[in-house]
Amino acid sequence: MYRLSTRPSLFGYLLLLSLPLAQAQTVTPLQGQNQQQIQSDIAACQAQAGTTPSSTTTSSSDDRGGERLRGAAKGAAVGAAAAQIRGNRHDEIYDRVDDDIKQEYRQNKARDAAAVGVVVGGSRQRQDRREDRRNADATAQAQSSASQAYANCMSGRGYSVTP
Numbered sequence: 001m002y003r004l005s006t007r008p009s010l011f012g013y014l015l016l017l018s019l020p021l022a023q024a025q026t027v028t029p030l031q032g033q034n035q036q037q038i039q040s041d042i043a044a045c046q047a048q049a050g051t052t053p054s055s056t057t058t059s060s061s062d063d064r065g066g067e068r069l070r071g072a073a074k075g076a077a078v079g080a081a082a083a084q085i086r087g088n089r090h091d092e093i094y095d096r097v098d099d100d101i102k103q104e105y106r107q108n109k110a111r112d113a114a115a116v117g118v119v120v121g122g123s124r125q126r127q128d129r130r131e132d133r134r135n136a137d138a139t140a141q142a143q144s145s146a147s148q149a150y151a152n153c154m155s156g157r158g159y160s161v162t163p
Helices: 010-018 035-049 067-089 099-156
Strands: 026-029 159-162
Touching: 026 035, 035 099, 067 099, 099 159
Parallel strands: none
Antiparallel strands: 026 159
16 A cells, blocks of 8 residues: 655645645545546546636625615615606796705605615615525535535545545
């Protein structure tokens, strides 16, 4: 039986670096495989398990904060525009009203619509967070399955794989 020394070596570090980051596993050859065979087996098992280093990188999740603020801003703009449109529909009456009252009316409508925008924005933000959690759970499960498939493949080729 081939024994590896417990002393860290350059080969050991290279072997560790060749594994994807999501798989912090130690691979120990049990049948005297040489360096070229080890690298070949690692590449083959990674391909079989779908765990190439590029496929295990996690996508950076965008910080989706500020949905309430964006909702409030959109709501205020829509509310003010809607107030102006309502006023324009009744030109003969709207023109006789003092400009300060018109402005107050538009501000009230904008404030009401902004409050609705905050609620809608908060709801969207919560939905996005729930979706992000579901995606993260699915990704973690897929990575776990791929890690297990990788370990099984390496074990089948005569390696000991430990987490």
